[in-house]
Amino acid sequence: xxxxxxxxxxxxxxxxxxxxxxxxxxxxxxxxxxxxxxxxxxxxxxxxxxxxxxxxxxxxxxxxxxxxxxxxxxxxxxxxxxxxxxxxxxxxxxxxxxxxxxxxxxxxxxxxxxxxxxxxxxxxx
Numbered sequence: 434x435x436x437x438x439x440x441x442x443x444x445x446x447x448x449x450x451x452x453x454x455x456x457x458x459x460x461x462x463x464x465x466x467x468x469x470x471x472x473x474x475x476x477x478x479x480x481x482x483x484x485x486x487x488x489x490x491x492x493x494x495x496x497x498x499x500x501x502x503x504x505x506x507x508x509x510x511x512x513x514x515x516x517x518x519x520x521x522x523x524x525x526x527x528x529x530x531x532x533x534x535x536x537x538x539x540x541x542x543x544x545x546x547x548x549x550x551x552x553x554x555x556x557x558x
Contacts, residue, residue: 438468440476440502443493447478447501450490457485460502467504477502 452474457463460477463485467474476488479500488501 438464438471438507439505440464441505443501443503445495445497445499446493447480447496447499448476448488448490448503449492449494450488451478452487452489455486456480457487458483460485463487464502474504476504 452470455466457466460479463477467477467487470487473489474487475491478486478488479502480486481499491503493501
């Protein structure tokens with residue numbers, strides 16, 4: 434996830450049209466710039482380590498060893514999830530709320546959802 438939008442990484446291809454000649458040193462910086470130009474930025478090309486550029490079209494071009502991050506829809510920071518027979522509200526950075534939530538903040542969605550499962554009851558014999 435980069436700066437508010439979801440992206441799909443597509444290795445060994447890039448978009449052919451650049452939005453500008455500016456080169457960003459990190460994917461996060463390129464993502465913030467792409468979000469700021471949301472109406473014209475279509476994705477991010479990774480040309481080499483620490484070399485990211487914004488794109489303006491969707492024409493794919495083969496480029497071995499490079500990668501395009503294809504910009505998708507806006508990535509919401511809150512979602513209601515039905516999981517483990519409960520409704521949970523997951524908010525980035527993934528603090529869960531619900532009747533069984535422990536209010537702990539997790540770094541990843543997967544770790545948060547593992548803690549969302551209710552503890553199975555202990556069976557007595």
